[in-house]
Amino acid sequence: MRRYYVMGLFSNFEEAFSTISDIRHHAVPGVSVDDVTLKSPIEHPEIEEILGDRGSPLPKFALFGAIFGMIFGFLFLASAQATFLVQPAGGKAVITLPSNIVLSYEMLILFAVLSTIVGFVINARLFTRRHPLYSEKVSLDQVGVLLELDEKSVEPMKELFKKHKVLEIREEVAE
Amino acid sequence: MHTKDINENIAWAKINEDVLRSMENPRVGYWVAVAACILMVSCAVLAEIYQYQVGMGPSNLNWPHMWDLYIATFVFWIGMSHSGTLLSAILHIIGADWRKPIYRFAEAMTTFSLLTAGLFPIIHLGRVWNMYWVLPYVSDRGIWPNFRSPLIWDAFAITTYLTSSAMFLFIGMIPDLAICRDNARGWRQKLYTVLSLGWQGDDRQWRHFRRIYLLMACFLIPLAVSVHSIVSADFAMSIMPGWHITSFPPYFVAGALYSGCAAIITLFIILRYFFRFEEYMTIPILEKTCKLTFAIAMVWSYLTLVEFASVWYGHDMASKEALIARFTGAYAPFFWVMLFCGIVAPFGLAFERMRRHLPTMFVLSLILNVGMWLERWMIVTPTLESSYYPFAFDTMWPGIVQWAIVFGSFGWFGLLFLIFVKVFPSVSMYEVKEMVFHRRHYHSEEQAVKFHRRATDRQLTDQPGTEGA
Amino acid sequence: MSGNDINRRNFLKFMGLGGVGAATLTGCDMPTTVTIEEGKEKVVSYLAPEEYVIPGIGNWFASTCQQCPSGCGVHGRVREGRVLKLEGNPETLNGNGLCMMGQASLQTHYNPDRITQPMARKGGSLVPVSWDEAWKLLQENAGKVDAGRSAWFTGTVSGHQAVLLKALNKAWGSQDHYVYEAINNAVGEAVNEAVLGEAVPAYHLNKAKAILSFGADFLGTWVSPVHFAKQYAEFRTGDRGILMQVEPKMSLTGANADMWVAARPGTEGVVALGIANVLISKHQVSGSVLPQAALDVIAQYDVNKVTEVSGVSGDQLVRMANYLRGNSPSLVLSGESAHNHENGYQNAMAAMMLNILLGNVGKTIDGSNKLAVEELQAKTGSSAALLKFAEAVDAGKYDVVFFKGTNPLFTAPVAMDLAGKLAKVPFKVSLSMFLDDTTMQADLVLPLSSPYEEWNTSVAPYQPVEAAISMSQPLMNPLSSETRSFGDLLLGMLKHHGVDGYDFPSYYAYLQDAMDKLPASIKGSAVDFWADSVQKGYVKATAEGGSLTTKLGDLSQKAVDVGGDFPMHLVPSSNQTMWDGRNANLPWMQEQPDQISKVFWDSWAEIHPKTAAKLGVHEGDYIRIKSDQGSIDVKVYIYKGVHVDAVAVPMGRGHKEYGRYAKGNGVNPLSILSEVIEPTSGELATHGTRVSITKTGEHEELPRLGGSETQVGRRLVSTVSAEVFRRTEGA
């Protein structure tokens, strides 16, 4: 069976959200809310409630980066200091905690930030091609509700879109 | 008088149009400004070439004035960089949505201030060509930098801060770059296609975007505090009277936020005027910024007085003398001007009439920044003038080379900023839309109720997010 | 650093020598070069170094410092054929120590402004000539001069140079050898001669419990400073003697005194009389050792009178007397600022009177040991010589004058118009290392080698312990092949005059011969006397000295002139930094801050804060110091180490010539001296000039090291009382 991409563009965000809500409540048989991708010009945290809690692992990336940065930072500094015995003492110990704490702190943040960015790039699927149905209007003022559907669900979905005052429907055969 | 921060009913297309317009077709004034900045930068470049060839002598640095304007200006620019963090990260976390129209250029300021500030520790080196020795690279001779030195801390902190703040700026700009991509042609389109990293406004992208933005804001705040604390450690970790002061880290941080806010006011007014951003950079937002600046100015003033008081109350004669020397010594006139600009002048921000008068605010913000620059100079120099060793007491006036480089640094900053405003959107389009969207919803009772009903289980207000006051 | 460079340079130099030497050296049989190793007189390239030369290892060779007349023994560190550093020769009278002038004398040797070839006056200016031409000129102008119509004008000369000089003068039929030193102790010597029967007695600072010095800057410029500093250290340890200094301007010695007393210039003698008065009247010191005439004079100077004349308070007088009375034996010295007045002789006499009164003669002042070889004895300088010379020149007495080791056109008062008078001498020859002010006026300039390039013997004028002949040996090859040692030039002139008995190939050969002829008592039992002497750097040659007499002269003091239009006293002070100006071309010395004012590279005038307040000047303001002979404008340094009525300007700067480092730095206070003469000794009273000072209104920051004049409460140095010191560290 052929799969289709269908996207409805809405200018009224409420209607778009109602559409998704309807999908969630199985308005179209065989289409689950998990198939929905919302394309939006702005951030809609409230949509998560409708789309379902899809979650984000980014805090884990941050935590990993932070812990790694701190431990690596400290060990890096300490072992560098321990091999570099001609370093200026100034009466202080070879491995000096105050300076290492300061520097480990900086490394903590640096690695946390870098790790979070890597996590973001991976999870947000950046560096991928734009969707064939991508419309420039979703970067302006319209919301797109994109679904990947079986052929049989296309028409009911269009109906649902129209019920919610869709402005434009695009569809394409999925490769 | 109360007006709204922003017109909630503004057409989103107009937002795109206005901002995108600001990035195109530079007018004559723009090129004049670019030329002026290039001229200023060339002063600094010439001075630096001369200094490179001859040595640090012509800058008039001497024994005991081993540091002077270079370090003072370094601290000044580092301080300037704290504006972006404050406006963007702190206000983001506390959910003050009025930051949205103005945070972009503030963040850009952060990055460019850092790029300017970072030059100074390099310029001030006696042997610039060996500057990479401060990096902790693995050398076959087993030589590392000295991790005890606050200057190395500086190097680490500035690197971290520059990386993080540039990333913060960039990531926050991705949705806008996608807008640019969708509207641009030619080289710009290619550029924005690459830079927008394939952003297509998916809910997945937005979801992670929200998280990373929040996380980075969380990291950036302690980072900014640590950066300026570390810069203050250049002085506070030393043994010199007038430098070795416990309250320096918060004092520096407050000073940094202060000068950053003042600079935001300056740039706010400039951008509003030249790019006709009246609808985004509104007077109420300026007022809020001014109030914030005033609050920080008072914090700074308090810390200044606390510094004096604690030194005065302590019994360390050398520190006390260093303090008295600031008030009465050779540099006293500058010190008094600094006190005026830093403590007295900000009271102008307390009056609504003045806050709403743009020319006044423009001049005032410049005065505040002159004060903050003088503050840094007055931290570095009077201590070197008189410290523990009476035989080395000396008054020194910076030479032309130093002035030229300091002067040029403003040109450098200006140039970077001018390029930025023509290549990148200096107002965040998607966030203005968010602001408008949320305000429209939350300010209209009917919409809000309707919206809440549609929401399923939890109270939406508990959600972390951009919806705000 | 650049060993290869040096080798190559020297190599080229030697090549040049080989080529030119044959042509230029025929007139005078000079050695091409001498190496520092004994006996080798060949040019040897470092391609085949001397066997003792180990690259990278320094060797130490003994020599003698010629920077001032004290004649300190030095050890020079020689590495790869270059002398790098001088240190004191521990076996000589200066011991380990070497003063800053001695250290800096290396820069005399390496000075970039040294004369590197003979020069002659042609068409009004000095142009380089060859040695052939120089000898020809000398022969033409000086060879046939009538008997008695030639003269030598030199600084202190001693050793075999003095012998040759004397022989040369004899050959010319002239007795006229003027020895001039701007910084001298001639008045003191005259008094010593008159009272003690010996011009230069031995002073034992180390044996004294108290020293009272009237302007004798024995740590700085007086007689033999390094030797005295060594004694001073002993004086200050153990039971720690007390040092009192009476002078109008704080000298280095004054800065180290327990009690520094500012007396009105020229009244030092009065202060001495006052102290004697207190000692006799209050302390029951027996005056019987003094002649009645002296006691009569002393009786006139009670405390009130002394205070009135000298400005020294009664309290200070009494304290000084107490110290002297309570700490026996003591030592009373007089020097520059006491001597160089119209009544300088009386001042010195009064100081000597105190020594006699306190019974110091024979205890802290002793008969000095004499050098066993009379003819090598140093001829010490005086300014009387300058005056006599000027007079003789003015009278047109000379056709030829030779200058060496002194720069009278810089140090002589302008009032004397020495330059004008010298114009009457048809042919002036200057033997010099530098184009100094005098050399620039010469008709013929013969370039001298530096003291560290030549063989020489010298005898220090003051050597109280064991008299010795100081040996100098070259510490390195001459920097320029065209310079000649003074000894070689004298020898060459003798040969040109056809004087018999001087047929030596070089001064070096002459010296070896002359040393070999020294009496066996001096030569001792050394296997190789010459090598031994050169190695040690000295030859002991002591003859027993006689005992001292105590024939006190007239003490009566002449009242000091009130000054009239010129109320202030000009104190042209001397210091080690510039000495009489000869150090002005040494960058190290210019760069060294003055010991007291810490000013460098420039001149300054010292005035008292009260005087400054009266004038309304602050540090760095220019004042105009005006005497009847002219005026100088100079920046002021204000401190409480100068008498209220005095303005002190250090001498030694203000050269019009003398190389890149000296030229144009500062002013020369000697240029405005009035021609005041101390009648008894005939010395120039350099401190006798009266001046007026006015503010010019100009200001320039005084180039001075040190930000603060006090410790600002930092307790970097605190002061412990001598009582505590004696308790904890006393003998």
Add this chain to the structure above:
Amino acid sequence: MSLKNVLENWSDYRKTHEQGGHHEYEHMWTLAIDLNKCTGCNACSVACYAENNLATVGKEKLHKGQGMHWLRMERYWDEPQMGGDDAEYHERGASFLPMMCQHCNAATCEPVCPVAATYHTPDGLNAQVYNRCIGSRYCSNNCPYRLRYFNFYSYYDTSWPEPLNQQLNPDISVRDKGVMEKCTFCVQRIRTGKDQAASEGRELRDGDVVTACAQSCPTQAIVFGDMLDEESEAAKLWAKQQVELGPYEQKKDKEGSELRGYRVLEALNTDPCVMYLDRVREA
């Protein structure tokens, strides 16, 4: 750079100066300077110029404070509050203080150098590595004695015109622009002394090494020696004056409380290796 190294020697690497530090000292070079004997004659300073290739910078630059006087002879006038008096004249003369690098064992200059160009040698010297210096000048700023001097220009061409450059000591370098420099306790002489002793197959003895300043001092007010050699004159002087390296407040016994030995700005706990003995005046 191994973790094992860090973990195994952890406690050793954590020892501070007060606990003896990580390093074992072979020597501990010190100076004892008797201000009772010091006359302020400046011979030491010129000797230092001669020995250490110090540039003469000329009037303008020296006046601007760009000079190179490693050993500076300071002169202070008495202050009324310091036992001086308000009399018309400086009756007690001047206080002289020869000031060279104090070679602090807890040197404030060391930890602030970003590239570790200044460090403590096993000889107890505070060494400056010219090659490593990048000229941040922080060390000089953090030296309470202000004893570090910076090459603001390249002085080679101007300071030593031919043939003055032939006097340059080949044992040490001529510093170029952009480098910090300071008194080294004549480290080249220490090196020579050690080599000499080694070639003679013996331990270094007191007197084998003398710094230029100590050697030239006419009154022998400056004594140089090894504190670890108890027989050395310097160590004896320190002991006699009851001054110890380490503490910032000397525990002098009751009789010792009148002793003159002290270290400049000792209370800053920089632990300098130069002991001074106070000036003495009669009253």
